[in-house]
Each structure stands twice: as structure tokens, then as C-alpha cells.
Amino acid sequence: MTLYILRRLAAGVMLALVILLIVFLLISSSFDDTARTMLGQGATPESTAALVEARGWDRPVIVQYVEWIWHAVQGDLGQSAFTSLPVRSAVVDRLAVTLSLIVPALLITAILSVLLGVWAASHGGVIDRFAQGISLVGHIFPALLLAIGLVVLFGVELGWLPATGYVRFGDDTLGWLRSITIPVIVLVIPGVANMSAQVRGRMIDELNRDYVRTLRTRGISSRSIVYKHALRNAGSPALTVMSLEFIQMFGAALIIENVFALPGFGSYAFNASLQGDIPVILGISVFGVALVTVVHLVTDILNGWLNPKARVH
Amino acid sequence: MPKRSVGRTTGSALMVGALLVASACSSEGGGSASPQGDATLVFGVPQPPNSLDPAELHDGVQRYVWGALFDTLLYLDHEGELQPAAAESWEYSDDALTLTLHLRDDLSFSDSEPVRAEDVRGTLERTRTTPGPQQGNLSAIDSIEVPDDHTVVLNLSEPDDNLLTSLAQAAGVVGDPETLDDPQTQLNPVGSGPYTLNADQTDDGVVYVLDRRDDHWNAEEYPFETVTVRPITDQTARFNAMIAGELDAATVNGELAERAVDAGLSLTEVEGASLAQIVLADRDGEVVPALGDVRVRQAINMALDRAGMVESLNYGFGVPTAQVFNPLSSAYLPEGEQAYPYDVEAARELMAEAGYGDGFTLAMPANVMSMQFQATLSQAFADIGITLQWDPVPAQSSGQSTDWAAYWNIGGAAPSSRVVAQYFAPEGSNNPFGSSDPELNELIEDVAAEVDLGEADELYSRINQFGIDNAWFSPALWLDTIWATVEGVEYVGSALSMQDLRVFDVSE
Numbered sequence: 030m031t032l033y034i035l036r037r038l039a040a041g042v043m044l045a046l047v048i049l050l051i052v053f054l055l056i057s058s059s060f061d062d063t064a065r066t067m068l069g070q071g072a073t074p075e076s077t078a079a080l081v082e083a084r085g086w087d088r089p090v091i092v093q094y095v096e097w098i099w100h101a102v103q104g105d106l107g108q109s110a111f112t113s114l115p116v117r118s119a120v121v122d123r124l125a126v127t128l129s130l131i132v133p134a135l136l137i138t139a140i141l142s143v144l145l146g147v148w149a150a151s152h153g154g155v156i157d158r159f160a161q162g163i164s165l166v167g168h169i170f171p172a173l174l175l176a177i178g179l180v181v182l183f184g185v186e187l188g189w190l191p192a193t194g195y196v197r198f199g200d201d202t203l204g205w206l207r208s209i210t211i212p213v214i215v216l217v218i219p220g221v222a223n224m225s226a227q228v229r230g231r232m233i234d235e236l237n238r239d240y241v242r243t244l245r246t247r248g249i250s251s252r253s254i255v256y257k258h259a260l261r262n263a264g265s266p267a268l269t270v271m272s273l274e275f276i277q278m279f280g281a282a283l284i285i286e287n288v289f290a291l292p293g294f295g296s297y298a299f300n301a302s303l304q305g306d307i308p309v310i311l312g313i314s315v316f317g318v319a320l321v322t323v324v325h326l327v328t329d330i331l332n333g334w335l336n337p338k339a340r341v342h
Numbered sequence: 343m344p345k346r347s348v349g350r351t352t353g354s355a356l357m358v359g360a361l362l363v364a365s366a367c368s369s370e371g372g373g374s375a376s377p378q379g380d381a382t383l384v385f386g387v388p389q390p391p392n393s394l395d396p397a398e399l400h401d402g403v404q405r406y407v408w409g410a411l412f413d414t415l416l417y418l419d420h421e422g423e424l425q426p427a428a429a430e431s432w433e434y435s436d437d438a439l440t441l442t443l444h445l446r447d448d449l450s451f452s453d454s455e456p457v458r459a460e461d462v463r464g465t466l467e468r469t470r471t472t473p474g475p476q477q478g479n480l481s482a483i484d485s486i487e488v489p490d491d492h493t494v495v496l497n498l499s500e501p502d503d504n505l506l507t508s509l510a511q512a513a514g515v516v517g518d519p520e521t522l523d524d525p526q527t528q529l530n531p532v533g534s535g536p537y538t539l540n541a542d543q544t545d546d547g548v549v550y551v552l553d554r555r556d557d558h559w560n561a562e563e564y565p566f567e568t569v570t571v572r573p574i575t576d577q578t579a580r581f582n583a584m585i586a587g588e589l590d591a592a593t594v595n596g597e598l599a600e601r602a603v604d605a606g607l608s609l610t611e612v613e614g615a616s617l618a619q620i621v622l623a624d625r626d627g628e629v630v631p632a633l634g635d636v637r638v639r640q641a642i643n644m645a646l647d648r649a650g651m652v653e654s655l656n657y658g659f660g661v662p663t664a665q666v667f668n669p670l671s672s673a674y675l676p677e678g679e680q681a682y683p684y685d686v687e688a689a690r691e692l693m694a695e696a697g698y699g700d701g702f703t704l705a706m707p708a709n710v711m712s713m714q715f716q717a718t719l720s721q722a723f724a725d726i727g728i729t730l731q732w733d734p735v736p737a738q739s740s741g742q743s744t745d746w747a748a749y750w751n752i753g754g755a756a757p758s759s760r761v762v763a764q765y766f767a768p769e770g771s772n773n774p775f776g777s778s779d780p781e782l783n784e785l786i787e788d789v790a791a792e793v794d795l796g797e798a799d800e801l802y803s804r805i806n807q808f809g810i811d812n813a814w815f816s817p818a819l820w821l822d823t824i825w826a827t828v829e830g831v832e833y834v835g836s837a838l839s840m841q842d843l844r845v846f847d848v849s850e
Contacts, residue, residue, distance in 0.1 A: 076477060111393070192582040193586070
């Protein structure tokens with residue numbers, strides 16, 4: 030197992046190197062534009078060239094890439110081209126905000142999806158159609174539309190929850206809860222729509238399998254069959270869907286954090302891309318790749334725990 | 343289109359017209375004025391300051407925060423006129439090569455240390471030698487002398503008419519040289535401004551809380567004891583925060599103006615806040631030979647239905663224009679607006695006269711700024727035979743390079759000296775091909791050396807006329823900025839106002 034984890038982590042590092050090289054090559058054509066943006070309306074060709082030179086952006090891309098990697102492995106992701114603040118601490122700070130949305134959203138999504146999926150699969154009929162209806166509705170509404178609609182309803186019209194802004198957990202727990210409620214709902218609805226359908230489908234498959242019939246003939250209660258046996262077997266694919274949901278929520282955060290003016294990873298990435306803040310874009314890429322790698326790795330390990338056949342040695 | 347029952351600000355008239363009375367959306371504490379001036383203000387801005395390091399400051403909306411923390415040497419009032427600030431007076435030598443500034447004697451930093459001329463020199467020296475947004479604005483300074491604690495003498499290598507304007511903006515802030523190189527300066531600098539940053543309540547990039555210094559020499563100009571600045575990039579989010587009562591003031595776009603009125607907010611229309619135009623940069627035809635012919639550039643000017651663009655693309659919140667100088671500027675030429683009436687037939691004739699009756703293809707960068715206008719511009723150009731080819735570029739790419747013969751540009755209203763520096767000077771940021779002309783060069787040299795501001799205005803007018811006659815640009819419209827405010831707060835600035843806290847006041 031240790032070897033497997035190390036192998037996966039090594040693959041993650043290789044993936045990060047390749048992705049960062051691609052990012053480097055893509056943004057290398059915009060160094061002049063970034064310098065011009067940094068200098069503002071008063072930028073002249075001379076001052077732009079001087080800034081590009083001062084930042085070392087006029088050197089061969091591969092040299093800059095290797096140098097950046099060298100510093101990155103020592104934990105130095107550089108400084109933002111615009112704010113001069115260290116990228117690493119800024120990204121970590123923003124990541125904490127996004128995770129404070131995504132982790133509760135994912136837990137709620139998992140709980141609701143399992144309840145809904147199992148309920149639909151084990152009862153069938155009207156309940157099943159109701160669950161499918163919920164899943165369909167959740168799929169239909171785009172996250173952006175949902176976010177705007179909920180803000181207008183709960184934030185503007187009813188005034189129950191803040192329309193924008195973020196309160197840090199450590200500053201005011203209740204305020205934090207209020208500030209993340211609508212964004213979490215926006216993340217949960219499409220998540221449940223997707224994951225509950227997967228759980229339902231998998232549960233129906235499991236409940237139709239021979240071992241379930243055998244358990245029934247032995248007089249095992251339906252409750253026990255569903256929750257102790259079928260659900261455990263259905264859990265493995267559900268876990269994979271959950272890991273994909275986690276990553277998808279990071280993508281959705283890009284939109285949601287802008288709509289709710291939340292200072293998270295998504296809005297940070299969005300603004301860095303608009304400005305062409307090269308060190309920040311690279312820092313975000315590193316964290317993004319690391320996150321995806323770790324999530325997949327954890328999923329594989331948990332899958333092995335749930336399903337011995339999936340274990341790796 | 344929304345009803346135009348909004349307040350407007352134009353230069354000296356700080357606020358004209360009826361303000362709709364807010365009935366429902368007053369937030370907690372917002373504009374709750376008292377005779378002691380202990381009102382509070384919470385307002386939204388589209389972007390936070392990149393850095394609070396004096397050498398890294400940007401003019402424009404970022405000033406709302408740094409302008410509260412720092413004094414500038416001079417100040418531009420709501421009419422765009424230079425006024426004393428940290429420097430209570432100033433004078434040029436006859437050859438315009440020496441500028442002497444006399445500092446007030448009651449300036450003090452937020453740590454209570456007095457501000458000395460040496461501090462001004464230290465800040466200016468650092469800014470002019472640090473690659474950054476303000477370095478170019480101080481490039482004419484050759485050396486700085488401080489004959490006494492309250493006098494600063496700037497020796498210039500060449501006359502620079504933009505220098506006084508720059509000293510009223512980010513290039514002219516007064517920092518504390520002892521702390522400038524401290525990394526903390528980027529987040530919480532020591533300044534002599536009217537406010538200090540409340541570090542406990544400030545979250546960089548998210549919210550800035552400013553506490554007024556009642557010992558500041560100009561404190562009476564700032565009626566708000568506490569000001570909270572909330573950067574919210576997304577304009578819909580800013581609008582939602584406004585109508586949810588989370589903000590006391592914010593800009594709204596024309597599309598949302600009617601809803602803001604319905605929500606009981608007061609609107610103030612700041613006319614001519616930014617200029618939307620096509621910069622016809624390749625005036626020598628280096629990349630696109632056709633643009634080297636003034637008749638083609640004039641034809642482009644005549645192909646634009648400017649009034650239609652104001653109505654259809656900006657919900658009526660704007661003014662058609664054919665010149666790059668702001669209507670509030672003394673260089674503005676009212677008759678210049680008649681130079682290029684919308685006349686497609688006449689434009690086609692000019693194209694034919696120039697030998698381009700069959701048209702040509704013109705590539706322009708497609709970016710965030712141009713998106714809203716692309717379809718209309720493509721149609722207008724097609725009407726006179728020019729095929730516009732919109733090439734997608736990265737979001738931060740402005741097109742201000744020799745890669746593009748022409749580009750769409752939206753820039754904030756600026757004083758005449760800055761307009762000349764950016765749009766007409768050979769090294770100007772909006773003159774990427776370095777276009778020049780003997781007549782223009784002479785005017786630019788004359789105005790740089792002119793120490794009489796009245797005479798300078800006359801020269802700026804002639805530069806403006808040159809730009810119009812030679813169709814260096816194809817200006818389209820001045821876009822208005824619409825400020826929504828709750829009851830108790832009013833916006834009193836104009837298009838030429840510095841974007842700092844002096845544009846807000848307490849209303850009765």
C-alpha cells in the first residue's frame with residue numbers, strides 16, 4: 030500500500046510538472062500584456078520593456094520554468110506580480126475559504142444522496158419517480174441561475190441571509206454559517222441531483238443480485254439487507270462519484286464565489302486570470318493539481334477499505 | 343430604458359437634479375449623520391488596491407483606499423482644477439525646469455511624527471526609481487532638493503506639463519521613508535492621510551475599514567468617521583449587496599438603474615466618466631496601409647452612429663463624442679462634435695477617394711472591454727466596406743501595442759495634461775506606434791514649457807483640434823457612471839474628481 034501511495038504521489042508530481050509547463054507556455058505569450066496591466070494607463074513601450082526585463086520575463090521560457098520549479102520545491106511560489114504578497118500564503122488563505130464551503134456541501138450532498146438514492150431504490154413506485162424528478166430538476170438549473178435566484182429570494186427580498194460577503198469561522202461562527210448557507214445550497218442541489226441518481230442506480234443493481242435473494246430467503250430483514258449489505262457494495266462507486274463531485278464543486282466555486290463576493294480560491298483564480306498575474310496563476314495550478322491528485326488517492330484508499338476486491342497491494 | 347429621473351453631476355455643479363428619496367433600503371449605520379460628523383459609510387468598489395506601497399499605487403478606483411491613508415502633494419478638485427494639499431503652494435521657474443513646493447507645517451504621520459520635506463523627497467526618489475505604475479509620471483525629475491523642512495525643489499531634465507497633475511495623483515503621495523521598504527507597507531502603510539487602516543477589521547482584498555484621524559489638517563472635509571470599503575468584482579453581486587442594504591453606495595450599470603430606483607435608492611449620474619473609442623493607432627500605415635490615409639480614418643469616424651450607440655449599448659447613460667478631451671475640460675471644443683456627423687454615404691465617398699472603395703480587412707483585439715461593442719462596430723465598419731476581424735486576446739491584453747493597427751479602448755476621464763501624455767505624446771501609452779507630427783510636436787513642447795495655466799488651456803485646445811482634424815482616434819461615447827446611494831449619503835463628485843472619499847457627503 031505504501032508503495033502504491035508513493036507511486037500515485039509521484040504520478041501526481043509528474044502530472045503537475047507537465048501541467049505547469051503547459052501553463053507556462055500558454056502564458057508566456059502574455060508577459061508584455063501583464064507588464065502593461067501592472068503599469069496601468071501610463072504604460073509606455075519603454076516602461077513595459079523595462080518591467081519585463083526587471084521581472085526576468087524576457088528570458089527563455091524553459092529557463093524561467095526550471096527556475097520557478099526549483100523555488101517551488103523549496104516551498105517558495107513567488108510573489109504576486111500585482112500585490113507583491115507571497116503566493117503560497119495567499120492561495121492557502123483563499124483555499125481555506127473555498128474548503129469551508131465545499132466540505133459542508135459535500136457532506137450534505139453525500140448524506141442526502143444516500144438517503145434519497147436508497148429510499149428510491151428500495152421503495153420504487155411513486156417515491157422512486159419523486160426522487161428521479163428531484164434529480165432532473167437539479168440537473169436542469171445551471172448553478173449560476175440558481176445562485177442568482179436564491180440570492181434575490183433569501184438575500185434581497187426576504188433579507189434572511191446575507192446577499193454577499195464572507196465571515197471567517199474564527200471571527201463569528203454564526204455569521205460564517207449565515208454567509209455560506211446560500212452558496213452551500215447552490216453547490217448541494219446539483220450535487221444531490223447527480224449523486225443520488227448514481228446511488229439509486231447502483232442500489233437497484235445490488236438489490237437485484239443473487240446474494241440479496243439468498244439473504245431474503247434466510248429471513249434477514251429488508252433494513253439489514255439494504256443498509257448492511259447492499260449499501261456497502263454500492264458505496265464504492267458512490268465514493269468515486271463523490272470525489273468527482275468534490276472536484277466539480279471547485280470548478281463551480283469560480284462562478285459562485287463571484288456571485289456571492291466570497292474571497293475564495295475560485296474568485297482568486299478568476300481575478301488572477303483576468304489580470305494575468307503569472308505567479309498566482311502558477312501557484313493556483315500547483316494547488317489545483319495537488320488537490321485533484323490527493324482526492325483521487327484518498328478515494329482509491331477508501332474504495333479499498335469498502336471493497337476488498339478493489340484493494341491494491 | 344430607465345426613467346432619467348436621476349441626479350447628474352457636471353463639474354462645478356456638485357449635484358444637480360432631483361434625488362429620489364430612499365424609502366426602504368437604508369442599511370445599519372449608513373449615512374447616519376450627526377452634527378459631530380460621526381456618520382459611517384459602507385460602499386462597494388469593483389476592485390481592491392493591488393498594493394498600498396506608494397511605488398505600486400494605481401490611480402482610479404484603487405484610490406478610494408490609498409487616498410484615505412496618504413496625503414498627496416496637490417489635489418484636483420471636482421472641476422479638475424489644481425488645489426493645495428500637502429503642499430500649500432507651489433511655483434515654477436520661468437523656464438519651467440524647477441518646481442518648488444511649500445509644505446504645510448501641520449502635517450503628521452499616523453504615528454504622530456511630523457512630515458518633513460525629507461520624507462517627501464524619500465518617497466518621490468523611491469517611486470521614480472522603482473519600476474511600477476508611477477515611475478513614468480516622475481520621469482522628468484532630475485534631482486530633488488530640500489532646502490528646509492517645509493520646502494521641496496524638483497529639478498527637471500525637461501519641462502513636463504503632466505507633473506503637477508501627477509503630484510495630485512498616486513505619484514504625489516507622501517509616505518514615511520523609514521517604513522517604505524517594510525513588507526508591512528504593502529498592507530498597512532504609515533501615511534499622513536485623513537484615515538488610518540483598522541487592521542483588526544480589515545481583511546486584505548475583502549474589506550478595508552478606515553478610521554478617521556480627527557487630528558488631520560483636512561479632517562473637516564471628511565464627514566464619515568468610519569468608512570468601510572468592500573471590493574466586489576461582479577457588478578451583479580455589487581448591485582445585490584446594494585439593494586439588500588449591505589452597502590450605502592455603489593455604482594450600478596445602466597441596465598440595473600431602473601431596478602435601483604424601484605428599490606428606493608438615489609441615483610447620481612456622473613456624466614462623461616470614461617471614454618469609449620477606437621484608437622486608430624497606425625497613422626503611418628505600417629501594419630494596415632489604409633489607416634495611413636487620413637480620409638480613411640475620417641470615414642471611420644463618419645460611420646459611427648454615436649447617438650445610437652449611447653441609446654442601444656449603454657441604456658442612454660452616456661454622451662456621443664468625437665473628441666478625446668472631456669466635456670468638463672477647458673480644452674474641450676463644442677464645435678468639434680460636428681466634425682464627423684453620422685453619414686455613411688459621405689464616408690463611402692471618402693473611402694473611394696482614398697482608393698479603398700472596395701474596402702479592406704482590419705484586425706482588432708477582442709477582449710473584455712470590446713465584447714459589448716463588437717457587433718455594432720462590425721456592422722458600422724461593414725457599411726463602409728471595412729471587414730472587422732475580431733481576434734480573441736487574453737483578458738489582460740489591451741491592444742496597446744504595434745501588433746494592432748487599431749483597438750477599442752475604454753479609459754477614465756483625465757485632466758488635459760494627462761490626455762496629452764497618454765494619447766498624443768510619441769511615448770504615450772495610447773500611441774503605441776509613436777505617431778508624431780511637426781505641428782503637434784511643437785504644440786506639445788510649447789504646452790510642456792507653459793507655466794501659465796490659462797495659456798496652457800489654449801494650447802491643449804489646439805492639440806485637441808489637431809486630433810480631430812487628423813482623425814487620430816474615432817471616439818464614440820462618454821460613458822456615464824451611475825452611483826446609487828441610500829438615504830443620508832450623497833455622491834458629490836464629477837467625472838474629473840479624484841476617486842477618493844471626498845466624493846461622498848452626508849445628505850440631509
